[in-house]
Amino acid sequence: xxxxxxxLYSIIAGFALSWLAMxxxxxxxxxxxxxxxxxxFKIVTGQGLLTQSGFEVTAxxxxxxxMVVVExxxxxEAAQIPQLTFKAPGIERAAGAGMFWVxxxxxxxxxxxxxxxxxxxxxxxxxxxxxxxxGEILRVGFIVQGPLGAPVVFRELGxxxxxxxxxxxxxxxxxxxxxxxxxxxxxVNFYLGAERSERRLTPLLFTTFWVLFAALVYVVxxxxxxxxxxxxxxxxxxxxxDLRWQLDLWQRHGQDEPDPALMADQRRQTLLSELKERQxxxxxxxxxxxxxxxxxxxxxxRTRYHLGATNTxxxxxxxxxxxxxxxxxxxxxxxxxxxxxxxxxxxxxxxxTESIPVDLITNSPETGGIxxxxxxx
Amino acid sequence: xxxLGAILAILAPAAAAAFFIKWWFPGQxxxxxxxxxxxxxxxxxxxxxxxxxxxxxxxxxLSPWLLLALWVALAAAMAVKLERRGDxxxxxxxxPTDWRASAVWLPAAVLGLLVVRFLSLAIEQWSLGLFxxxxxxTWSYRARVWVETGRWVPFxxxxxxxxxxxxxxxxxxxxxxxxxxxxxxxxxxLVVGRWHEAMANLPWLGLxxxxxxxxxxxxxxxxLSVATALIGAWALLSLPLVGGQIALAGYADIWLATxxxxxxxxxxxxxxxxxxxxxxxAVVLAGTGVFIKAEGLVWLAFFIPMWLVYQWGLKGWIAxxxxxxxxxxxxxxxxxxEFTAPGLGPVALSLDRVATGxxxxxxxxxxEGVLTPLIVHLFVFDTWHLLVPLLLLALVASVGSLAxxxxxxxxxxxxxxxxxxxxxxxxxxYLLFFWTPAAEWVRLGTSGNRIMxxxxxxLVFWLMTLWHSIERRSAS
Numbered sequence: 001x002x003x004x005x006x007x008l009y010s011i012i013a014g015f016a017l018s019w020l021a022m023x024x025x026x027x028x029x030x031x032x033x034x035x036x037x038x039x040x041f042k043i044v045t046g047q048g049l050l051t052q053s054g055f056e057v058t059a060x061x062x063x064x065x066x067m068v069v070v071e072x073x074x075x076x077e078a079a080q081i082p083q084l085t086f087k088a089p090g091i092e093r094a095a096g097a098g099m100f101w102v103x104x105x106x107x108x109x110x111x112x113x114x115x116x117x118x119x120x121x122x123x124x125x126x127x128x129x130x131x132x133x134x135g136e137i138l139r140v141g142f143i144v145q146g147p148l149g150a151p152v153v154f155r156e157l158g159x160x161x162x163x164x165x166x167x168x169x170x171x172x173x174x175x176x177x178x179x180x181x182x183x184x185x186x187x188v189n190f191y192l193g194a195e196r197s198e199r200r201l202t203p204l205l206f207t208t209f210w211v212l213f214a215a216l217v218y219v220v221x222x223x224x225x226x227x228x229x230x231x232x233x234x235x236x237x238x239x240x241x242d243l244r245w246q247l248d249l250w251q252r253h254g255q256d257e258p259d260p261a262l263m264a265d266q267r268r269q270t271l272l273s274e275l276k277e278r279q280x281x282x283x284x285x286x287x288x289x290x291x292x293x294x295x296x297x298x299x300x301x302r303t304r305y306h307l308g309a310t311n312t313x314x315x316x317x318x319x320x321x322x323x324x325x326x327x328x329x330x331x332x333x334x335x336x337x338x339x340x341x342x343x344x345x346x347x348x349x350x351x352x353t354e355s356i357p358v359d360l361i362t363n364s365p366e367t368g369g370i371x372x373x374x375x376x377x
Numbered sequence: 378x379x380x381l382g383a384i385l386a387i388l389a390p391a392a393a394a395a396f397f398i399k400w401w402f403p404g405q406x407x408x409x410x411x412x413x414x415x416x417x418x419x420x421x422x423x424x425x426x427x428x429x430x431x432x433x434x435x436x437x438x439l440s441p442w443l444l445l446a447l448w449v450a451l452a453a454a455m456a457v458k459l460e461r462r463g464d465x466x467x468x469x470x471x472x473p474t475d476w477r478a479s480a481v482w483l484p485a486a487v488l489g490l491l492v493v494r495f496l497s498l499a500i501e502q503w504s505l506g507l508f509x510x511x512x513x514x515t516w517s518y519r520a521r522v523w524v525e526t527g528r529w530v531p532f533x534x535x536x537x538x539x540x541x542x543x544x545x546x547x548x549x550x551x552x553x554x555x556x557x558x559x560x561x562x563x564x565x566x567l568v569v570g571r572w573h574e575a576m577a578n579l580p581w582l583g584l585x586x587x588x589x590x591x592x593x594x595x596x597x598x599x600x601l602s603v604a605t606a607l608i609g610a611w612a613l614l615s616l617p618l619v620g621g622q623i624a625l626a627g628y629a630d631i632w633l634a635t636x637x638x639x640x641x642x643x644x645x646x647x648x649x650x651x652x653x654x655x656x657x658x659a660v661v662l663a664g665t666g667v668f669i670k671a672e673g674l675v676w677l678a679f680f681i682p683m684w685l686v687y688q689w690g691l692k693g694w695i696a697x698x699x700x701x702x703x704x705x706x707x708x709x710x711x712x713x714x715e716f717t718a719p720g721l722g723p724v725a726l727s728l729d730r731v732a733t734g735x736x737x738x739x740x741x742x743x744x745e746g747v748l749t750p751l752i753v754h755l756f757v758f759d760t761w762h763l764l765v766p767l768l769l770l771a772l773v774a775s776v777g778s779l780a781x782x783x784x785x786x787x788x789x790x791x792x793x794x795x796x797x798x799x800x801x802x803x804x805x806x807y808l809l810f811f812w813t814p815a816a817e818w819v820r821l822g823t824s825g826n827r828i829m830x831x832x833x834x835x836l837v838f839w840l841m842t843l844w845h846s847i848e849r850r851s852a853s
Contacts, residue, residue, distance in 0.1 A: 183501070188509040188625045190826045191617035193759025204759040208766055227847055234763060235608065241762045242490070242615045249497040249620070254504075287542060296550075301514040305507075308572060309525035314535035314548040324539050 014214025021209045025200050033161040040070045041154045054155040060146030069141035070157050076137050079197045082128035085158035092120050096145030104136035134197045173201045180248045211237035265302050268366035272306040280310045288312040289320050292334035299334050319354040327375035334368040383565035383576035389448035394421030396455030408597025415591020419635050422580050423665055426560035433529030441567040487607045495585050501624035502582050506574040512627020515551045520562035524572045557668045558629040581626035588635050589614050595642040596841050609841040618760050618830050630827045633669045636662045638834020648687045648791040671736045679801040687794035744816035751819050760826050771843055795839050802832045
């Protein structure tokens with residue numbers, strides 16, 4: 001006989017223990033609050049030096065900008081640091097101010113962000129929800145725009161770790177349960193079921209703990225195995241996750257905001273369909289070469305797909321050689337401004353190794369530049 | 378013929394195969410009809426695609442009318458046979474009177490969940506068109522070219538295309554991929570008469586009820602109750618990756634998963650019941666996987682240890698150990714062997730490298746940085762709901778039950794055979810992602826879960842057999 005009360009209490013106990021697990025997970029790995037004093041600042045561009053009053057930036061570089069940076073002793077996860085503070089007297093008098101950060105995903109490039117007057121005044125920057133504030137942060141820096149009437153004195157950078165209160169944790173967990181997304185290229189490979197940056201408080205992890213603890217409490221309490229009860233608890237957890245996935249699916253039906261990439265692709269399809277009818281289908285023996293620095297880009301593949309049954313290349317990162325091309329063939333060129341040059345007056349498309357006489361048929365961001373090769377190539 | 382033609386193109390071969398299977402398995406008992414409909418849908422459509430491919434290769438044109446007529450005629454002939462035998466007679470329908478009984482409301486609720494999911498995925502598939510990357514870059518791109526030309530246009534690697542413009546071929550980076558799934562897309566669109574994304578995607582949508590019905594029918598044959606079999610089918614179809622592969626139609630993985638899962642179930646049914654029809658079904662289904670994706674050939678190998686263990690029990694385990702040890706010893710002593718195998722081309726095997734003409738080169742080098750993304754994908758993100766923790770539990774419980782006097786969940790040969798199949802899948806997964814450059818698929822989050830998907834229907838069926846074993850043990 002199943003004891004309904006014991007089952008109910010086990011589920012409640014499992015729920016409470018899951019929260020305990022969440023607290024432990026968060027407490028164990030939450031980004032601690034950190035403060036860096038003036039000795040941590042280093043100049044990147046412009047002039048600056050460490051003085052008794054702090055790290056003084058005295059003049060910008062020729063570009064008009066001065067940049068300082070703080071290298072974090074160990075990388076911190078952006079998701080764990082929702083707020084940043086700084087003390088930099090004098091920054092409010094600069095012609096402009098901004099900050100930047102560098103992540104492990106691309107250690108060579110910083111992500112800049114202008115600071116608002118309010119942020120400059122208060123020295124507080126709320127980064128929660130900023131789509132670029134993600135991944136492992138290696139360095140954080142500031143940009144000041146000259147001319148500087150007086151030095152800007154960088155005294156402190158503070159990284160405020162997440163609010164560790166239980167209420168804040170509940171809010172964060174609840175946010176994962178109600179985070180719904182749209183379809184993207186990865187959907188055929190996996191389903192996150194949480195925010196992309198979240199790897200701790202996901203609904204799956206929470207449900208796994210809940211099911212596990214509820215089942216354990218019940219078994220220990222009853223002192224014997226009740227397979228149907230345990231199966232029901234597992235299936236209950238499964239159903240909970242599945243209802244969430246169903247809600248996610250429902251909100252995808254007729255989403256109001258169309259994806260910009262899909263909109264661009266629809267324009268690409270329209271333009272290419274016209275060209276296919278007017279040009280390519282008239283010359284079925286002609287080849288179409290798609291040329292792009294990234295030969296496997298979305299634009300390359302979609303272009304080829306929209307062209308359907310035409311004799312189209314897979315994607316080349318160079319102009320076709322004389323042996324590969326002939327007059328009447330087409331070239332569809334994406335980007336490559338640094339490697340290819342089109343002389344409109346001479347009607348020639350040139351690279352360092354090839355020079356091809358062409359007629360420009362059309363040029364748009366969606367279709368790229370489309371050329372037809374003239375005779376004499 | 379428009380959309381109705383496309384639906385006919387899908388239903389005719391599905392019905393012909395389903396009716397044939399039903400004719401082959403007479404009677405009304407234990408989910409035979411769902412089994413026939415589910416397995417028939419998958420095998421019928423794949424057979425239609427295969428015949429279309431043969432017509433293309435040997436005739437050159439891809440006009441679908443003769444084949445469509447053949448399928449309609451076959452379906453009609455089988456329907457007449459079944460009608461004469463009374464297979465369509467459902468007897469007197471007795472509507473349940475007590476909806477509060479769990480044997481009534483539970484199956485009804487699970488069916489309701491399945492219907493809601495199916496409708497959701499149908500809306501998404503219809504509105505998304507051809508959305509997924511490999512679909513528009515490879516699988517359905519080929520289909521589109523065939524539909525628009527009406528001819529069997531061969532596809533060659535880009536270098537070959539560049540070098541020879543007289544070949545009349547089109548360039549494709551994955552020119553070596555099997556053509557069967559592309560033909561699945563082409564088949565309904567050819568009947569429509571033009572490339573039509575929504576119609577080309579329809580076979581994927583039909584796979585949802587087919588996979589559910591097939592798994593349900595096979596589970597009923599195994600002896601599970603209506604409610605348990607339905608819950609198993611729902612568990613599989615509820616998985617977000619299964620839904621994702623149906624909504625974002627055009628990928629081959631869900632088809633490979635379907636035939637592999639059905640083959641596994643049929644193989645187990647054959648072993649437990651001795652029914653030779655299930656042997657044939659398992660061989661046909663597992664063999665079909667080879668023509669869907671290159672991996673299908675490797676997964677086919679799981680059935681070898683399964684068969685060895687089933688046939689000889691403990692001796693089979695020993696034989697397996699000897700074969701593995703001898704193979705390792707041979708490769709270590711000789712430094713590797715080379716031979717040509719039918720369907721694989723030239724094969725080079727050594728302890729640090731496997732190369733075949735068909736699957737490419739896999740060098741065994743310990744890979745780093747795989748475990749964390751793998752754990753995140755299997756236990757943190759919701760791709761699999763609770764399937765992976767449950768599988769871990771099942772594996773531990775299976776091994777742990779050996780401590781019992783009756784060997785528990787590994788007492789019978791078919792149980793050991795199922796277990797070695799699952800272990801083979803785990804081992805293949807481990808080798809692929811921890812010892813070959815395919816590790817990148819896990820790090821980037823591309824194919825890691827899709828490989829897992831290939832095994833998912835089989836693994837869900839295995840879980841159902843374990844549950845059935847536990848039930849029976851408790852009852853006895």
